[in-house]
Amino acid sequence: xxxxxxxxxxxxxxxxxxxxxxxxxxxxxxxxxxxxxxxxxxxxxxxxxxxxxxxxxxxxxxxxxxxxxxxxxxxxxxxxxxxxxxxxxxxxxxxxxxxxxxxxxxxxxxxxxxxxxxxxxxxxxxxxxxxxxxxxxxxxxxxxxxxxxxxxxxxxxxxxxxxxxxxxxxxxxxxxxxxxxxxxxxxxxxxxxxxxxxxxxxxxxxxxxxxxxxxxxxxxxxxxxxxxxxxxxxxxxxxxxxxxxxxxxxxxxxxxxxxxxxxxxxxxxxxxxxxxxxxxxxxxxxxxxxxxxxxxxxxxxxxxxxxxxxxxxxxxxxxxxxxxxxxxxxxxxxxxxxxxxxxxxxxxxxxxxxxxxxxxxxxxxxxxxxxxxxxxxxxxxxxxxxxxxxxxxxxxxxxxxxxxxxxxxxxxxxxxxxxxxx
Amino acid sequence: xxxxxxxxxxxxxxxxxxxxxxxxxxxxxxxxxxxxxxxxxxxxxxxxxxxxxxxxxxxxxxxxxxxxxxxxxxxxxxxxxxxxxxxxxxxxxx
Numbered sequence: 001x002x003x004x005x006x007x008x009x010x011x012x013x014x015x016x017x018x019x020x021x022x023x024x025x026x027x028x029x030x031x032x033x034x035x036x037x038x039x040x041x042x043x044x045x046x047x048x049x050x051x052x053x054x055x056x057x058x059x060x061x062x063x064x065x066x067x068x069x070x071x072x073x074x075x076x077x078x079x080x081x082x083x084x085x086x087x088x089x090x091x092x093x094x095x096x097x098x099x100x101x102x103x104x105x106x107x108x109x110x111x112x113x114x115x116x117x118x119x120x121x122x123x124x125x126x127x128x129x130x131x132x133x134x135x136x137x138x139x140x141x142x143x144x145x146x147x148x149x150x151x152x153x154x155x156x157x158x159x160x161x162x163x164x165x166x167x168x169x170x171x172x173x174x175x176x177x178x179x180x181x182x183x184x185x186x187x188x189x190x191x192x193x194x195x196x197x198x199x200x201x202x203x204x205x206x207x208x209x210x211x212x213x214x215x216x217x218x219x220x221x222x223x224x225x226x227x228x229x230x231x232x233x234x235x236x237x238x239x240x241x242x243x244x245x246x247x248x249x250x251x252x253x254x255x256x257x258x259x260x261x262x263x264x265x266x267x268x269x270x271x272x273x274x275x276x277x278x279x280x281x282x283x284x285x286x287x288x289x290x291x292x293x294x295x296x297x298x299x300x301x302x303x304x305x306x307x308x309x310x311x312x313x314x315x316x317x318x319x320x321x322x323x324x325x326x327x328x329x330x331x332x333x334x335x336x337x338x339x340x341x342x343x344x345x346x347x348x349x350x351x352x353x354x355x356x357x358x359x360x361x362x363x364x365x366x367x368x369x370x371x372x373x374x375x376x377x378x379x380x381x382x383x384x385x386x387x388x389x390x391x392x393x394x395x396x397x398x399x400x401x402x403x404x405x406x407x408x409x410x411x412x413x414x415x416x417x418x419x420x421x422x
Numbered sequence: 423x424x425x426x427x428x429x430x431x432x433x434x435x436x437x438x439x440x441x442x443x444x445x446x447x448x449x450x451x452x453x454x455x456x457x458x459x460x461x462x463x464x465x466x467x468x469x470x471x472x473x474x475x476x477x478x479x480x481x482x483x484x485x486x487x488x489x490x491x492x493x494x495x496x497x498x499x500x501x502x503x504x505x506x507x508x509x510x511x512x513x514x515x516x
Contacts, residue, residue: 244468254465258443259493305424305441308470308494314423315437348464404464405457417463420441 001195003108023187024194029201029223029230033061035387036219036232038206038246040064041073042182043365043372044238045189045200046380047387049107052196054381055388060198061230062190063221065205069186072241072342072372075310077264077287077299079277080374081118081177082143085134088398088410089351090141095395096378097143097176103377109188111180112292117276118177119148119157121327122169127282131172144176159273159330166283166326179277179289185376209235209250215360216250236363236387238379241343242308243366250362256348256404258419260302261341262370263312265320267334269294278327286323296331298324302370303341304420312341344370349409350422354383354396363387364401369422424491427501429512430483442476444468445488445504470494476504 002008002021012019035051037044040062051057064070080100082093104110122128135145149170154162162168194200203223210218210229218231237246247255273290280286288298300320303313317339325332347353347367352375354365365383368375382393392399403409404417415421424436444466450458473493478486486504491497503509 242470244466245470254461254467256464256466258466258468259470305436305491306443306468306473306475306493307496309496313436315435405460418443419466420443 023191024200027199031231033232034059035234037062037236037238039238040068040200040202041071042186042376043379045186045193046376047236047238047383048198049189049193050381050384051388052193052198055384057388058197062198062200063204063206064202067202068190069183073182073186075264075340075342076182076373077297078179078182078373079287080180081174083138083145083174084412085137086410086412089412092378092395092399094143096375099377099381107188107192109184109191111184111188113180114178115176116178118174119276120172120279120281122171123166123282128169135172144174146173148173157276159328161327161329164326182373216362234361234363234387236365236383238365240345240366240368240372243345251359252357257367258306258346259308260344260346260420261307261312262302262344263316263339263341264299265336266338267296268337280323280327284323284326286320286327302420308343310341310343312339346419346422348404348417348419349411350413351410352399353401354379354386354399355401356386356390424496426477426489426498428479428482428487429501429503430485434482438479438481439477440480442478445474445476
């Protein structure tokens with residue numbers, strides 16, 4: 001792999017951009033792989049990378065029906081945090097955040113991880129008490145968290161509506177949280193995985209599974225209009241949004257997952273106005289940050305009904321804008337440039353599933369709800385461990401599929417078994 | 423905006439309704455084995471295509487409806503009252 005460094009940039013400045021190698025290879029499929037990862041989003045690519053890097057399993061393919069990062073990895077609001085309270089989530093998301101902190105160096109690719117602080121606004125004493133409990137539990141688990149009172153908050157973020165419709169009391173903050181460049185994460189993992197020998201097969205759709213004596217031993221794919229089989233010792237699914245579709249084909253049957261859609265929005269570029277991630281929870285549901293390009297990136301609730309359509313509806317559009325104006329009325333004249341929707345695996349307790357399944361040779365990474373982006377390196381790291389060792393990593397041993405039947409749901413928000421409210 | 427053809431009120435915006443999920447889920451008897459309750463509470467078909475689902479017309483007639491909707495195209499092919507007796511009565515009236 002051609003390593004990126006400042007001398008290369010200077011050389012390219014003198015000689016022209018022709019000096020750069022292709023970022024990843026586009027090989028033809030081999031007939032057999034040790035591991036096939038289905039899904040070329042961030043999680044699938046990270047899984048392949050850590051399989052090759054940590055576990056030295058290099059005969060690996062990532063199979064993607066579209067193009068890399070064309071699904072949810074390329075359509076999210078890029079927030080990275082680990083402010084979780086429940087056992088199962090705390091250790092997993094903190095594991096992931098630690099990997100983020102060194103990821104650019106690990107991949108030799110600038111993922112533009114910016115630890116700009118994640119600011120959860122507080123509006124009532126009751127909400128402050130509940131969040132104090134959460135942030136204290138985080139601190140007991142070694143995760144950073146602090147309280148900014150109203151004066152402190154006004155100094156740090158002057159542009160909020162402090163005495164608007166919802167007067168602000170203060171905020172709970174995770175300083176190590178922030179944002180990253182979503183495309184760079186995908187491309188960085190793809191480049192590093194490809195350099196270690198992983199085959200990245202784009203435009204290749206998994207249409208079925210090859211089974212022998214009850215075990216999964218390969219996949220059926222459609223590639224360039226032709227159907228063929230590719231065999232593998234192990235197959236891992238990382239296709240959040242479409243997990244149920246493939247689970248039915250693999251014989252896993254029904255899962256505790258519903259597919260819903262979530263919208264996100266990007267405004268025209270502004271001069272710097274917001275250097276943190278702000279979350280308006282409680283009276284509303286809204287989150288906003290400013291990209292390095294200057295665009296405001298924001299989102300709110302799910303559309304509210306099961307859907308595989310990557311198109312959002314207007315009532316939620318209106319709701320998100322109303323939330324925005326309630327908390328940052330200064331953005332009232334700013335124009336929205338783009339809006340899109342992605343399909344989410346909404347699990348019944350709001351927490352993910354990373355586990356081996358009852359079908360030998362089949363491994364499952366699913367149920368990301370709308371928090372999958374921040375999990376990208378952690379998810380890949382522990383999923384690779386689970387596939388390579390046939391047992392969970394310390395950070396995902398509670399993220400099992402059987403926790404629902406055993407009564408050990410990881411229900412962070414306490415909403416109960418309703419996918420649409422998590 | 424989805425437009426749901428409520429059999430009582432006529433076509434209405436989906437924002438008048440509350441979505442209650444998969445209509446094919448049948449809750450078992452109270453003393454049924456735990457496995458049956460687990461399946462009813464947690465497991466979902468989650469199809470990519472035609473889906474029977476319950477919508478509650480909270481800001482209209484307040485009836486529970488079973489709506490046939492495609493989860494990929496959002497096309498709605500029918501809506502009827504969820505209560506079989508009420509659905510039959512409405513049919514007779516018409």
